[in-house]
Amino acid sequence: MPSARSAEPIRVGLVGAGPWAKSVHAPGLADHPGTTLTAVWSRRKEAAEELGHAHGAQACADFDELLGQVEAVAFAVPPVVQAELAVVAAKAGKHVILEKPLAPDVPAAERLADVISGAGVASLMMLTLRYAIETRDWLAALAATGGWTGGGARWLSGALLGGQYSGSPWRHETGALADIGPHALDLLDAALGPIVGVVAASRTPADLWHLILAHEGGATSSATLSVKVPVTPSVVDIAVYGQHGYRALGRKPGGGPESYIALLDDFAAMIATGTTAHPCDVQRGLHLQRLLGQALLCL
Numbered sequence: 001m002p003s004a005r006s007a008e009p010i011r012v013g014l015v016g017a018g019p020w021a022k023s024v025h026a027p028g029l030a031d032h033p034g035t036t037l038t039a040v041w042s043r044r045k046e047a048a049e050e051l052g053h054a055h056g057a058q059a060c061a062d063f064d065e066l067l068g069q070v071e072a073v074a075f076a077v078p079p080v081v082q083a084e085l086a087v088v089a090a091k092a093g094k095h096v097i098l099e100k101p102l103a104p105d106v107p108a109a110e111r112l113a114d115v116i117s118g119a120g121v122a123s124l125m126m127l128t129l130r131y132a133i134e135t136r137d138w139l140a141a142l143a144a145t146g147g148w149t150g151g152g153a154r155w156l157s158g159a160l161l162g163g164q165y166s167g168s169p170w171r172h173e174t175g176a177l178a179d180i181g182p183h184a185l186d187l188l189d190a191a192l193g194p195i196v197g198v199v200a201a202s203r204t205p206a207d208l209w210h211l212i213l214a215h216e217g218g219a220t221s222s223a224t225l226s227v228k229v230p231v232t233p234s235v236v237d238i239a240v241y242g243q244h245g246y247r248a249l250g251r252k253p254g255g256g257p258e259s260y261i262a263l264l265d266d267f268a269a270m271i272a273t274g275t276t277a278h279p280c281d282v283q284r285g286l287h288l289q290r291l292l293g294q295a296l297l298c299l
Helices: 019-031 045-054 063-067 079-091 106-119 133-145 169-179 181-192 256-273 282-298
Strands: 010-015 035-041 072-075 095-098 123-125 148-156 195-203 209-215 220-226 235-242 245-250
Touching: 010 019, 010 063, 010 256, 019 035, 019 045, 019 256, 035 045, 035 063, 035 256, 063 079, 072 079, 079 095, 079 106, 079 169, 095 256, 095 282, 106 282, 123 256, 123 282, 133 181, 133 245, 148 181, 169 181, 169 209, 169 220, 169 282, 181 195, 181 209, 181 220, 181 235, 181 282, 195 282, 209 282
Parallel strands: 010 035, 010 072, 072 095, 095 123, 148 220
Antiparallel strands: 148 235, 195 209, 209 220, 235 245
16 A cells, blocks of 8 residues: 555544444544544434544534535444445545445445445445454465465354344344454455355354355365354454465454554555555455355355
């Protein structure tokens, strides 16, 4: 990514005031030298006021008021809400930080991606682990050697059994595939080459997912996903194997804030240089959404 930054911090509005907005988005935007948290809006007025007050940002009465005060918008809301509001933000010329999954389904994701591309604004997906230095170094080393023929991901969490995210309706409704599936698919895709198809998928009554994936170039991989396994901390293992042996990547607990700083570094540089293309931009989100759709069709 280019390293140039705007002379003035980017004014960013935050949509959402839930646990992830409180722990990652708001403090990250407020503390990063390239951004300032200017406004907050949530459908829960009191939550927006509390979060805005904590970080010196104005709580807005509605989404239109927020758009009038900012250059960019960060979303920390369910996918169905993001798909609707991010379209409005992009049409208004606002750069966007997007959560995964991009939308509730493929048609909504395609519409959002088309609008963002047509508007010429910067976009980044919050694919947390992808921005970590360890991940970037791991992927660079894999690319430098090549010859990887297979791999796998295990992402097992008890997030829906208790804790701050256990009351999230959209996570309970869509389960592990939509919640953590984009992370696992993104990393396998980046490590082994583009995933061109979901060969098989199964889902147990307890929402344990098993996926078999085909990659461009002939590599294959598998993913095991759950947010209802009683493990603390979460088990996150990504690995590839091939001509040069076996290379694994783990997840450092609590790495969300650090990854968000790296995301904001890239986001500020994109805006400063007029860049809209990035490995984790909205087109990445659309690609992952299509893979989620294929997995559902395999059931």
